[in-house]
Amino acid sequence: MDLFSNLALGFATAASPENLLFCLIGVILGTLIGVLPGIGATATIAMLLPITFQLEPVSSLIMLAGIYYGAQYGGSTTAILINMPGESSSAVTAIDGYQLARQGKAGTALAVAALGSFFAGTVATVLVAVFAPPLTVIALKFGAAEYFALMLLGLVSAIALAHGSILKALAMVVLGLLLGVVGTDIYTGTPRFTFGITAFADGLSFVALAVGLFGIAEILRNLEGEQDRTILGAKLGSLFPSKADLKAMVAPMLRGTALGSAFGILPGGGAVLASFASYTMEKRLSDHPEEFGKGAIAGVAGPESANNAGAQTSFIPLLTLGIPANPVMALMVGAMIIQGIVPGPNVATDQPALFWGIIASMWIGNLMLIVLNLPLIGVWVKLLKVPYHLLFPIIMAFCSIGVYSVNSNVYDLYAVAGFGLLGYILLKLRCEPAPLLLGFVLGPLLEENLRRAMILGRGDPTVFLTRPISATLLALTVIVLVVVLMPSVGKKRAEVFTESD
Amino acid sequence: MGSINRADLAAGLVFVIIGAVFGLTSLGLDMGSTLRMGPGYFPMLLSVLLVLLGGAICFNSFRQMHIAVEPYAWRGMVFILGAPVFFGLTVRGLGFVPSIFLTTLLAAFAGLKLRPLQAVLLAVAVTLFCTLVFSVALGLPFRRFGPWLSVVGV
Numbered sequence: 256m257d258l259f260s261n262l263a264l265g266f267a268t269a270a271s272p273e274n275l276l277f278c279l280i281g282v283i284l285g286t287l288i289g290v291l292p293g294i295g296a297t298a299t300i301a302m303l304l305p306i307t308f309q310l311e312p313v314s315s316l317i318m319l320a321g322i323y324y325g326a327q328y329g330g331s332t333t334a335i336l337i338n339m340p341g342e343s344s345s346a347v348t349a350i351d352g353y354q355l356a357r358q359g360k361a362g363t364a365l366a367v368a369a370l371g372s373f374f375a376g377t378v379a380t381v382l383v384a385v386f387a388p389p390l391t392v393i394a395l396k397f398g399a400a401e402y403f404a405l406m407l408l409g410l411v412s413a414i415a416l417a418h419g420s421i422l423k424a425l426a427m428v429v430l431g432l433l434l435g436v437v438g439t440d441i442y443t444g445t446p447r448f449t450f451g452i453t454a455f456a457d458g459l460s461f462v463a464l465a466v467g468l469f470g471i472a473e474i475l476r477n478l479e480g481e482q483d484r485t486i487l488g489a490k491l492g493s494l495f496p497s498k499a500d501l502k503a504m505v506a507p508m509l510r511g512t513a514l515g516s517a518f519g520i521l522p523g524g525g526a527v528l529a530s531f532a533s534y535t536m537e538k539r540l541s542d543h544p545e546e547f548g549k550g551a552i553a554g555v556a557g558p559e560s561a562n563n564a565g566a567q568t569s570f571i572p573l574l575t576l577g578i579p580a581n582p583v584m585a586l587m588v589g590a591m592i593i594q595g596i597v598p599g600p601n602v603a604t605d606q607p608a609l610f611w612g613i614i615a616s617m618w619i620g621n622l623m624l625i626v627l628n629l630p631l632i633g634v635w636v637k638l639l640k641v642p643y644h645l646l647f648p649i650i651m652a653f654c655s656i657g658v659y660s661v662n663s664n665v666y667d668l669y670a671v672a673g674f675g676l677l678g679y680i681l682l683k684l685r686c687e688p689a690p691l692l693l694g695f696v697l698g699p700l701l702e703e704n705l706r707r708a709m710i711l712g713r714g715d716p717t718v719f720l721t722r723p724i725s726a727t728l729l730a731l732t733v734i735v736l737v738v739v740l741m742p743s744v745g746k747k748r749a750e751v752f753t754e755s756d
Numbered sequence: 757m758g759s760i761n762r763a764d765l766a767a768g769l770v771f772v773i774i775g776a777v778f779g780l781t782s783l784g785l786d787m788g789s790t791l792r793m794g795p796g797y798f799p800m801l802l803s804v805l806l807v808l809l810g811g812a813i814c815f816n817s818f819r820q821m822h823i824a825v826e827p828y829a830w831r832g833m834v835f836i837l838g839a840p841v842f843f844g845l846t847v848r849g850l851g852f853v854p855s856i857f858l859t860t861l862l863a864a865f866a867g868l869k870l871r872p873l874q875a876v877l878l879a880v881a882v883t884l885f886c887t888l889v890f891s892v893a894l895g896l897p898f899r900r901f902g903p904w905l906s907v908v909g910v
Binding site (some may be wrong): 309400420422423425426429430432436440442443445447448470471474475476478479484534574642643644645647648651652653654656658659660663665666667668669671672675676679680681683684685701702705709710713714716 | 839843847
């Protein structure tokens with residue numbers, strides 16, 4: 256069967272000593288930075304992004320994927336141990352995980368989270384392998400109009416799942432799109448918005464934008480109120496869950512994996528939604544709903560599995576359509592473009608080793624996480640105790656070197672400071688940076704496809720409505736927009752997201 | 757009710773201003789037609805959209821609850837944002853080693869908790885580590901000590 260020969264190729268690529276090493280480094284670095292409280296997966300990847308550019312494309316993407324899983328894992332660890340989720344998708348884990356930790360069962364909670372994640376990761380990897388190839392076949396039939404419509408849908412869905420005001424998120428997307436078109440116009444060669452600075456002719460640096468907007472803005476935010484974190488002094492307890500614990504986690508894990516896999520494909524960061532949905536479902540199905548919030552195993556196993564499955568399947572739109580489903584995938588797109596790979600359906604046919612190598616490395620990365628991190632948990636706990644005022648100078652040094660190393664361009668360093676300031680101000684004004692990043696990555700693609708579609712449609716805008724796939728996608732876009740703008744939905748949405756804060 | 761959400765008002769204004777700047781700059785670019793869009797068409801479309809959205813956010817801010825203004829990390833902004841800029845200004849002239857040392861030291865002053873001696877020790881450790889990893893192991897083409905130092909005669 257094709258699937259097996261493909262997977263064999265993938266594992267052969269991913270299991271080369273070199274790639275195994277980079278996967279390992281990625282997983283460890285990701286966990287390392289991910290456990291630093293207040294730094295989420297996106298910021299972690301943004302800060303480590305430049306390091307990977309020195310490598311071969313396959314190794315670099317494998318390492319990035321490793322960083323992603325590692326950062327997520329690290330986020331769950333801080334959620335459980337100090338009730339400080341690195342990002343919203345592990346916010347749910349914090350609810351029951353932290354309670355378990357307070358009861359001296361931190362080890363159990365960590366092990367349940369890790370086992371759940373690993374199981375979900377395994378299933379989701381298979382799903383990616385099964386569903387990605389047929390989707391690329393469909394995607395190859397997409398014309399400019401369809402791509403334009405699909406990207407609009409992606410951007411609008413991303414807004415629906417962002418925190419806070421819809422209007423602000425929309426404005427952030429548009430701002431990102433505008434920043435994305437800075438640079439030389441591809442059709443005419445006209446420089447746009449470069450303000451006479453030749454360094455901006457190739458467009459604003461993606462790495463500078465990501466590091467500034469996510470990394471530096473977060474450091475500034477953390478510096479606002481410098482305070483000591485309270486770290487649980489209690490013992491970790493046994494790392495091995497008891498038989499009863501294992502029994503309690505199986506069903507939630509299965510349900511969480513199913514939910515997460517489905518939600519992950521949705522554009523706009525389905526992993527967050529999946530973990531919330533899983534928690535709600537487990538609470539409703541449980542014989543002891545009163546245990547939830549007081550240290551229920553199911554409250555950790557379900558959401559963690561959902562979260563990890565979603566993280567994995569969110570690679571499907573990226574690998575098949577070249578469209579990022581969430582900010583982390585937007586970073587992957589940026590990384591691919593810098594490596595000279597155009598993300599999209601052609602990757603699977605033109606570079607099968609890369610395509611299947613990444614898929615196989617997902618599973619290997621997850622395996623490494625569980626094998627390495629459970630024994631290493633003591634090290635991560637120690638890391639939590641490193642005071643923040645020692646950490647951020649180190650992070651700043653790495654960011655500066657990293658950004659500079661990409662192009663040896665000092666303007667990129669000034670851009671980092673500029674984007675850091677912009678990101679911080681926008682954070683203070685309660686605007687989420689994620690939609691801006693998605694807009695920035697998709698901006699040039701959106702414009703190119705719009706212009707191509709108009710040329711192909713002879714200047715008639717109805718071309719988007721007469722082609723069935725494009726019309727359907729646009730209709731979906733309008734529906735999503737109308738639904739999220741409805742006041743009743745807005746209220747519900749606000750409730751869900753305040754729970755996560 | 758009746759109060760103003762200042763964060764939203766400011767956010768709206770920021771969007772309107774940025775949109776206006778991009779829009780005015782787009783005027784200098786060729787718009788083209790709907791058939792053959794020029795370099796200015798898409799940016800102009802986005803700029804108008806951004807101004808409209810910004811306006812709507814401003815308008816909405818008058819009908820919301822007031823949210824207390826949080827403190828800004830002024831000290832952090834000066835030193836943290838200054839660090840990459842300083843690195844950019846000096847990495848070629850001073851060279852990688854002294855530049856990264858001073859950059860780390862600069863960033864360390866963003867917080868209030870680090871004592872000067874600790875900061876220097878931290879900067880030394882970071883410099884050693886970064887030189888070994890980036891310059892020696894990864895072999896990035898950085899000049900370790902730059903031309904400025906040879907002029908001074910060090």
